[in-house]
Amino acid sequence: MGNLDVWxxxxxxxxxxxHYCTQCRKYFSADLSDLAxxxxxxxxxxxxxxxxxxxxxxxxxRPASWHLWRDYRVFVPFATIQNWVEAGGKKGARADxxxxxxxxxxxxxxxxxxx
Numbered sequence: 001m002g003n004l005d006v007w008x009x010x011x012x013x014x015x016x017x018x019h020y021c022t023q024c025r026k027y028f029s030a031d032l033s034d035l036a037x038x039x040x041x042x043x044x045x046x047x048x049x050x051x052x053x054x055x056x057x058x059x060x061x062r063p064a065s066w067h068l069w070r071d072y073r074v075f076v077p078f079a080t081i082q083n084w085v086e087a088g089g090k091k092g093a094r095a096d097x098x099x100x101x102x103x104x105x106x107x108x109x110x111x112x113x114x115x
Contacts, residue, residue: 046074050081051088061085 016030036043049072053064061078068074 042074042076042080046072046076047084050076051084054081054085055088 014032014035016032018030019028020026021028032038034044037047040047046068050064050068053059053067054061059067061082064081065076065078068076
């Protein structure tokens with residue numbers, strides 16, 4: 001997504017599938033947690049970059065927010081960056097490879113008994 005060498009921003013239009021189980025009458029969506037955390041407006045890449053700017057470069061939250069906008073054209077409120085940094089210290093960093101695409105569909109499908 002974007003050019004990794006120059007960090008060109010891209011608008012993502014994500015198409016995902018939704019499935020319906022006729023037995024339990026529930027809908028299941030494709031797992032997108034490898035792209036972004038559930039319910040998040042930002043990708044893992046943006047989150048990792050914002051936290052790295054604050055932690056490694058030592059920028060305060062407000063200048064870090066401005067830095068993301070100026071260099072990458074991604075607007076992230078400074079309070080959001082603060083929440084990400086504080087959550088990283090308490091819960092630990094996100095482990096790459098923890099999320100497998102389609103895992104929720106497989107896990108959800110196992111809940112439905114197919115005879």
